[in-house]
Each structure stands twice: as C-alpha cells, then as structure tokens.
Amino acid sequence: MPNLNRRALFATTGAALTLAAAKADAAGAAEALTDLRGHVGLFPRLPLLDMESRGDFMLGMSIMNNGDMQRAANARAQEILKSHGVKPDEKMQFEKAIALLSPDPVLAAYAKSRSTHQGIKYRMLQTELHKRADQYLAALEAADKAGPGMVEFTGLNAPEYTRREIHTQPGGYVGDPFAGYMYRYGTDWGVLTGRNYQDESHKALAGNVPVPTDGKVKRVLDLGTSIGQLATSMKLRFPDAEVWGIDAGAPMVRYAHLKAVDMGLAVNFSDRLAEDTKFPDNHFDIVTANILFHEVTAEAAKKIVAEVGRVLRPGGVFYPTDFYTNALPPSTAWQHFQAFWNHRWNNEDWMLEYATVDLNAEMRKSGMTISAGNETTFALRPPGKNVVGTKV
Numbered sequence: 001m002p003n004l005n006r007r008a009l010f011a012t013t014g015a016a017l018t019l020a021a022a023k024a025d026a027a028g029a030a031e032a033l034t035d036l037r038g039h040v041g042l043f044p045r046l047p048l049l050d051m052e053s054r055g056d057f058m059l060g061m062s063i064m065n066n067g068d069m070q071r072a073a074n075a076r077a078q079e080i081l082k083s084h085g086v087k088p089d090e091k092m093q094f095e096k097a098i099a100l101l102s103p104d105p106v107l108a109a110y111a112k113s114r115s116t117h118q119g120i121k122y123r124m125l126q127t128e129l130h131k132r133a134d135q136y137l138a139a140l141e142a143a144d145k146a147g148p149g150m151v152e153f154t155g156l157n158a159p160e161y162t163r164r165e166i167h168t169q170p171g172g173y174v175g176d177p178f179a180g181y182m183y184r185y186g187t188d189w190g191v192l193t194g195r196n197y198q199d200e201s202h203k204a205l206a207g208n209v210p211v212p213t214d215g216k217v218k219r220v221l222d223l224g225t226s227i228g229q230l231a232t233s234m235k236l237r238f239p240d241a242e243v244w245g246i247d248a249g250a251p252m253v254r255y256a257h258l259k260a261v262d263m264g265l266a267v268n269f270s271d272r273l274a275e276d277t278k279f280p281d282n283h284f285d286i287v288t289a290n291i292l293f294h295e296v297t298a299e300a301a302k303k304i305v306a307e308v309g310r311v312l313r314p315g316g317v318f319y320p321t322d323f324y325t326n327a328l329p330p331s332t333a334w335q336h337f338q339a340f341w342n343h344r345w346n347n348e349d350w351m352l353e354y355a356t357v358d359l360n361a362e363m364r365k366s367g368m369t370i371s372a373g374n375e376t377t378f379a380l381r382p383p384g385k386n387v388v389g390t391k392v
C-alpha cells in the first residue's frame with residue numbers, strides 16, 4: 001500500500017479505516033509472526049529475554065498485591081473499622097467508608113503498590129512495543145489479510161467514554177496501535193495473575209456459558225471482545241457456529257484477529273459498538289459480554305442490554321459476566337474501598353457508575369427472563385451463580 005502512514009494508522013479514532021479484510025495470505029502472516037520470537041503455546045514471546053524477566057517480576061508483583069498485600073490491607077481496614085465500632089459485614093455508605101479508610105497510610109501504600117505496578121508495567125510495554133513498531137505493524141498487516149476468519153475496520157468514531165485510559169493503559173483501547181499487545185501482557189501480568197497465558201480462564205468461562213434449551217447454537221456474539229479470547233474459546237466449544245467478536249477499539253480487534261489467525265480459528269472481528277452492533281434482529285443464539293459493563297457508562301450499559309434484546313433470537317441466551325453479575329454491588333466499607341481504589345487510582349472511570357445499574361431489571365425490560373446460571377468466576381472475582389438472560 002503506497003503512501004500509507006503505518007504508524008498513524010490506528011493512532012486516531014474516526015480515521016476512515018478502509019483496510020479490506022482480504023483473503024488469506026497465511027504463509028506471509030506466519031512468517032511475520034515468527035519474526036517476533038515465536039510463541040510458548042498461545043503466549044507470544046516478548047522481543048527480549050530482559051523483557052520476559054521484567055514480565056515475571058510484574059507477575060510476581062501482581063500475585064503479591066492481590067494476595068498478601070490485599071489480605072494485609074483488609075486486616076488493617078478491619079482494625080480501623082473495629083476502632084469505630086463497625087462490624088466487618090456491616091453495610092455503610094460509600095462516602096463514609098472512603099472518609100474512614102482512605103487517609104490510612106497502610107491502605108494508601110496498598111493502593112500505591114497496585115497503581116505503581118500498573119504504571120511501570122504499561123510504560124515498559126508501550127516503550128518497548130513502539131521501539132519495534134515496524135516489526136509489530138508488519139505482523140498485524142500480514143494478519144489483516146489472512147484467514148480463516150476476518151477482521152473488519154468500519155472507521156468507527158468511538159464515543160469519548162470508550163477512549164479513556166482505563167486501568168491506566170496508555171492510549172486506552174482505542175488510541176494506541178499496540179493496545180491489543182499491551183492488553184495481552186498487561187492482563188496476564190495483572191488481574192489474571194498468570195492464569196491465562198494459554199487462555200485458560202477464558203476457556204473455563206466459555207465452558208460455563210449456558211446453551212439455549214433447544215440446544216441450537218448457530219451464531220454467537222461476544223461484546224467488548226478485546227483481544228478475542230472469549231470469542232475464540234466459544235469457537236473451540238462450538239466449532240460449527242459462526243462466531244463474532246466486536247469491540248469499540250480497532251487496535252483490539254486487529255490484534256484479536258491476528259491471535260485467531262495464529263490459532264487457526266475462523267472467528268470474525270469488527271470495530272463496532274455493543275450498543276449499535278449493526279446485526280439483524282433475532283440473529284444470535286448466544287451473546288456474551290465479559291467484564292465489559294464496568295467499563296461503560298450507565299447510559300451505555302442500558303443501551304447495550306436493549307441491543308442484546310434486539311439481536312438475540314427467541315430462546316437465545318445472554319450471559320454477561322462482570323463484578324456484580326454473580327455477586328451484589330459493594331455495600332461494606334472494605335468493598336467500597338476496593339471499588340474506590342479501582343476507580344480513583346486505576347482509572348476505572350465507570351466502575352462506580354456500573355454499581356448503580358440494575359442489569360437484571362434492564363434485561364427484563366429488553367424482553368428477557370432472568371435465571372441463575374452456573375457457578376462462575378473470572379480473574380479475581382469470587383465464584384457465584386451468574387445471571388442468565390433468556391429472550392422470551
């Protein structure tokens with residue numbers, strides 16, 4: 001492609017991206033991919049051994065933050081609460097909980113350790129990926145044209161709320177051409193604490209997704225698919241189904257497609273909005289949305305559920321999995337503090353708004369009945385029976 005500014009291709013949203021999803025050039029794609037030191041199973045190796053070691057350190061830090069550090073912080077929070085005569089399970093207003101807990105230096109150090117981890121990790125990833133921009137872009141470009149499956153770039157002008165630097169990822173999901181790579185390593189060394197190098201967490205989640213009672217699964221849609229790990233896991237579970245993954249971030253679906261090509265899986269990806277999927281009415285048998293809802297505004301969440309009600313066929317199943325789909329929103333002081341930390345220091349801009357959305361009520365409004373599904377867990381969410389919506 002002459003005169004193509006490859007470095008700027010995904011740097012701005014709204015640019016009319018007209019990269020056609022042409023047919024396979026699998027040999028070229030494979031060559032470009034192996035250039036990057038190959039994979040360990042599904043895990044793409046880092047460009048330098050030094051980065052791999054730093055990644056190990058990041059993983060260790062995440063395990064510590066989410067394990068011993070979190071337990072110590074919780075113990076400290078309980079001491080403070082006890083000194084104010086508050087029991088661990090007692091319900092408390094958000095503002096009161098934050099006023100009680102956030103001035104404490106131990107709790108501040110816990111929050112700082114978590115946000116520093118995020119900051120160092122993403123800065124390192126962005127710097128090193130951009131140093132090798134041409135190599136990574138070559139791999140992405142080769143995959144754009146490869147199959148099976150395809151990637152479509154619609155030139156979506158992603159709404160402002162989707163462009164925030166959620167969980168401090170530089171450029172967010174929309175504004176950096178290597179957002180997919182950053183997300184991949186960042187989550188493996190972060191909330192997934194090393195339990196997803198081979199998509200294990202997504203495969204387990206896909207295994208828990210309920211099937212319509214008539215057993216028919218011809219079409220599956222994954223909303224906010226990011227790098228397509230649930231979409232490809234659904235394809236592995238339902239090999240004969242047509243599977244789509246859509247996301248507001250063009251760089252995310254670009255990497256998702258590269259990853260699916262590498263896995264040899266025919267999954268289709270597109271940069272489309274979950275609230276405006278462009279699919280026909282009554283089209284899908286199953287719709288999934290994993291950890292999407294805490295990253296959208298309350299207004300968008302409601303529109304997304306309405307859109308799901310439209311695209312699901314009667315008897316089709318909606319399986320949204322997020323912090324409060326298998327548990328109640330925060331009510332105790334410690335739970336509020338965790339949500340506060342995530343919102344304030346981890347740039348989870350929509351986390352607090354998410355807690356105000358009654359997802360079950362929205363599902364009912366959009367024509368679904370509600371039931372309790374399997375015990376489901378993901379990342380650091382405790383297990384619990386997850387809500388299932390079935391279109392009437």
Ligand SMILES: C[S@@+](CC[C@H](N)C(=O)[O-])C[C@H]1O[C@@H](n2cnc3c(N)ncnc32)[C@H](O)[C@@H]1O
Pocket residue numbers: 162173174223224225226227229230246247248249252272273274275289290291292295296300
């Ligand atoms: C935490 S990630 C989801 C992770 C992914 N579902 C998984 O299982 O790993 C949230 C994703 O939702 C996408 N997103 C946010 N708002 C969206 C919207 N309105 N429509 C589609 N995707 C959206 C973001 O770009 C991001 O990739």
